[in-house]
Amino acid sequence: MKKVLTGLIVATVLLWGTVLDCAAKEQIKIGLLNSLTGAFALAGAEAGHRGSLIAIEMWNEKGGIGGKYEILPVVSDAQSNPDVAIREAERLINVEKVPVILGVYSSSIAVPLAPICEQNKTILWITIAISDAVVKGRHLQYVFRPQPMGSQWGKTSVEMLKDNLSRFGYKEPKELRVAVIYEDGPYGTSVQAANLEALKKYGMNIVHHEGYNHKANDLSALILKLKAAKPDVILHTGYYPDIVLFTKQAREL
Template identity: 45%
Template sequence: GAKIMIDYFNSQGGVEGYKINPIYADAQSKPDVAINEAVRLIEQENVDMLLGFYSSAQCVPVSAKVDALKKFMWITTCISPAVLKDRNLKYVFRAQPHGGLFGQISPEFLASYSQEKLGIAPGDLKVAIIHEDGAYGSGVAAGNEAGSNAQGFEIVLKEGYSATAPDLSSLVTK
């Protein structure tokens, strides 16, 4: 999608007369590789802005490095609250809601439809919050918890699991 837009803008004369010259990097979903690639792009390719990023697990450490180098990082996904919350980053931006807000919405949805669809009053709902224990999953789970508390749900379980866990049956049967 990004390449299509770059090609489109360049075919229209670029941005204020300047053609966009994308330089691509692959972080391989590994935080250490993401940091190394960000530094390479800034120091060797001389880019002024890093655009993209998907994984919150990468964005947390990369954002600190990019901010320290005083270069811009425009995040297109990485929605964990931990990416920006209380970090006072000056050069890092994300133009969409963080995962905690996504987490708050699902309890609102449950409260809106529990009586009609389940025959259970919202205040009588019991919920379990099971989440991947990385930055993204933990952020969404925190939003689930806040939203569930605001709706008066009883939280019977809140537990994270490792993304590398081979079997979650013991967690699911709790």
């Protein structure tokens, strides 16, 4: 009986100590701004959001920040709409008082969002958007992005072609016929510009170059132009919905 009583006392003390420890921890709010609905959700925004939640959970399980602060995510839906994203960011900053906003899938949202966070001295940690226009020439102090910029993606994709010409059955870069198509927002524009620069640098044959609106519901005219141009390679920068549409219509035509 004494052993049972002693065990209960020890368990109670340990449990109470855990409760006190949790109660003593301060919370730090972090705004999670992603497009959980709309066209960008399935394209990658929702997956990025889940990744952020997993990372926060892992940190909290390890004791939080410095063993003192528990991270409290404040979830916000940008709805794949730049105007909604701006309103939600202002709510996170002014109402929720978050010191950090994490996320942003689309560059069309990240570009106008960056100066707002900068003006309010709120850290914007971009996890997905890659357009050069987000940071280039802006001298931002509160906006961070660990991933490569769009221009690096564009350059690297062409270098991959150059380095593998023989595998594709070509002897010289000029033999390769390349088409460059892209969604004409900040994301696609930055990647395609680097595509063109690298293609010209290596002397590859650009047979077609055209942008389109990522919200387009018909890309058949573009596809017919590509069929006439007869490229060996198509460098396509777009989002999930328009790339699916392009692929589907290309198979039908």
